[in-house]
Amino acid sequence: MANKLGAMREKLVDTLELPAEITLNVPKITILAKKEITVENHKGVMRFSTTELVVNTSLGALTIKGDNLEIAFVGGTTITLRGNFKGVVYDNYEEI
Structure with a gap:
């Protein structure tokens, strides 16, 4: 039942051309070359180091991995990270 509701919600968002990151409560990740990543609509920093x-x-x-990572901006549910990025991956992701 939850999958049907989620699928219906996604179809409605697509049909009405609404911003998915807001209406579906999913993160929006913006990558600028290999130097800057912005994650919007996150729910908190769990761990941070220079790598x-x-x-x-x-x-x-x-999880975002790289070298010389530094937090350039944190505000509300947005975080911007700078450094030399090697990878971005969701850990233990299971579709709802």
Whole structure:
């Protein structure tokens, strides 16, 4: 039942051309080359070091790996990270 409701919600968002990150409560990830990543609509920083950032999202933990990572901006549910990125992956993701 939850999958049907989610599928219907996604179809409605697509049909009405609404911003999915707001209406479906999913993160929006913007990558600018290999130098800057912005994650919007996250649910908090779980772990941070100069080689890894882990943030909680509605889809599970999002891990960003790289070198010389630094947090450039944090505000509300948005975080911007700078550095040399090597990968972005969702840990333990299971579709709702």
